[in-house]
């Protein structure tokens with residue numbers, strides 16, 4: 001047997017037609033009776049052992065059972081070898097039994113997981129015709145047993161090819177026979193009877209023998225005879241009785257009786273009559289004993305090997321485990337380190353959070369402590385708020401009432417002014433044009449609103465007598481001069497003085513539009529080009545003035561001084577200097593600050609001496625008549641002196657300090673051109689020199705030495721002015737200034753009025769615009785807030801002057 005499953009190995013006999021196959025199992029004791037029955041029943045026939053080896057599914061090692069599939073291949077292989085050796089040992093035992101009765105037997109083996117299937121397979125493959133096998137375990141034997149009991153026998157009985165006759169034996173007795181045709185045609189009892197008859201030479205045996213498919217009558221008797229012969233040949237010759245057939249009296253009975261006594265009893269029987277039988281038996285025993293020892297030693301060696309393999313495996317496993325443990329240990333250490341780092345970070349974080357928590361707790365506690373105080377403060381604030389709200393409501397109500405009263409008073413006041421104007425018209429026949437002489441009294445509220453609550457960014461200058469703000473008053477851009485509020489001068493007195501000043505009108509005098517007696521402020525027309533000082537000193541973005549413009553300014557100043565000095569009573573300006581010379585959009589110069597000193601209360605009014613001495617700007621003293629400190633009086637010549645310095649400044653552009661000396665020197669050295677202001681362009685040198693000499697005369701220390709403005713100065717200036725007019729740079733006197741022209745009628749305006757959009761229109765034109773249903777600005781097309789119109793007195797005066805001159 002090669003060891004492969006299903007591979008059948010046949011040894012010795014191959015004449016299946018004449019061979020009785022005996023299926024023997026691992027249990028020699030059980031199968032021995034079956035074998036002996038076959039020997040006895042088919043004496044003289046060839047016997048062949050049939051064995052199916054079923055490999056164990058589990059292995060018993062060191063008192064422990066292991067499933068085959070759980071063991072190593074080499075272990076299983078070794079175990080299988082061991083099993084096969086055992087099987088061979090078992091078969092050898094069967095062969096020995098047969099040898100002892102002088103029968104040479106063959107053997108056919110296969111290895112498969114299922115014994116009964118293996119038997120059927122062998123039958124089929126070798127076309128086996130005669131088979132003897134066990135019907136049941138010996139212990140199940142009884143006289144009444146008449147059919148197969150074991151699972152294997154049942155299977156073989158049912159599945160084996162029909163060409164095979166099978167005898168099923170139990171405890172050395174035939175229990176059941178399956179004939180070749182496959183029908184259960186004979187009963188054990190009848191078979192035995194026929195056997196008996198055969199043994200007794202009964203003729204009926206032939207008939208029964210026919211029923212044993214394939215086994216001829218002759219063959220049946222022959223079997224028995226030959227068997228008897230064989231036995232007789234070895235011991236004595238007598239036919240087998242029924243009991244002998246059962247192995248009771250037969251010499252083979254002793255073989256059948258027990259495994260332990262088999263060899264000995266059979267050898268006794270078999271070796272009866274032989275002389276050296278005893279010795280052979282002993283040798284056999286020894287041999288057997290040695291074999292058993294060898295087998296047990298082999299088993300032990302195998303177990304030792306298994307143990308060693310196991311130990312080796314365990315050791316390898318232990319090494320593997322140790323390595324795994326080591327690497328896991330390293331991992332653990334690494335992880336532990338990481339964990340420790342994380343833990344330390346977390347501890348720090350925890351500490352930080354704890355500190356934060358403490359901090360927050362403290363803060364919370366503080367807040368909690370403060371809470372009642374804050375709550376009480378809140379309650380107080382709320383009640384204060386309520387009180388204030390109440391007060392505000394009352395104040396608003398009061399304000400509304402006051403406003404109503406104010407508006408009413410304003411209307412009354414305007415009415416009164418109108419009436420006053422009417423009366424003045426009557427009184428002053430020369431003042432025919434009431435519009436021209438219109439003079440406004442503004443409320444403090446209006447002044448406040450006009451200056452955006454005296455916004456510092458709206459402040460345009462600080463003078464000796466107060467600050468000047470620009471403002472928007474009744475849609476007109478104005479300059480508001482805030483005079484000191486202290487003093488004994490009453491509102492009526494102030495208003496009267498102001499009104500008197502407002503009557504002094506000249507195109508080169510800044511127009512006094514109105515006053516606010518409440519705040520003691522004077523409201524002037526606003527001149528957008530700043531003062532002359534800024535242009536001479538080129539302060540800010542002021543461009544240098546051309547010599548033509550300077551000549552024009554000189555002429556204008558001379559004109560206005562002549563006008564003032566010729567007025568009855570004579571008006572002395574007394575404070576002529578470049579900061580008081582303002583320039584309008586067309587660089588027309590206008591003298592400001594006229595008569596301010598009359599509006600300053602007597603107790604506030606400084607005498608001329610300390611006034612000039614105390615001035616913060618020492619340059620201002622240069623314009624002062626040097627005679628004033630001695631006489632303490634302002635004269636017409638005082639204005640001429642100041643005018644002389646202003647003239648020198650216009651010519652040279654130099655600072656006032658030392659200007660007289662510088663010009664004098666230049667003239668004496670005949671290098672006058674060196675002191676001329678080159679930024680003004682190409683001065684006509686000769687005429688300019690004449691003017692400079694005249695200016696120096698104006699600056700004579702003694703008033704009597706100074707020239708007369710009308711007879712001496714004016715003509716020189718006019719000469720220069722004519723030169724200027726002939727120069728193409730100088731604008732022609734008849735050119736109509738664009739702002740004199742009404743945007744609607746495109747004619748010089750007769751009654752210029754300011755509308756809500758800030759533009760000035762001819763009164764009839766804009767009224768016609770409104771009367772035609774327009775509520776928008778003719779210039780911007782935007783909706784107007786109202787349709788009220790305000791006379792533009794300043795423009796009216798300018799137009800008048802311009803018209804007179806041209």
Ligand SMILES: Nc1ncnc2c1ncn2[C@@H]1O[C@H](COP(=O)(O)OP(=O)(O)OP(=O)(O)O)[C@@H](O)[C@H]1O
Pocket residue numbers: 460461462463464465466467468479481510524525526527528530531575579580582592593
């Ligand atoms: N109507 C005006 N339009 C535009 N700017 C004006 C007007 N009136 C005054 N200013 C500006 O305000 C400045 C201050 O004027 P103010 O007359 O109060 O002081 P001052 O001429 O510097 O000194 P003083 O008080 O000696 O006359 C002027 O220099 C001028 O720049």
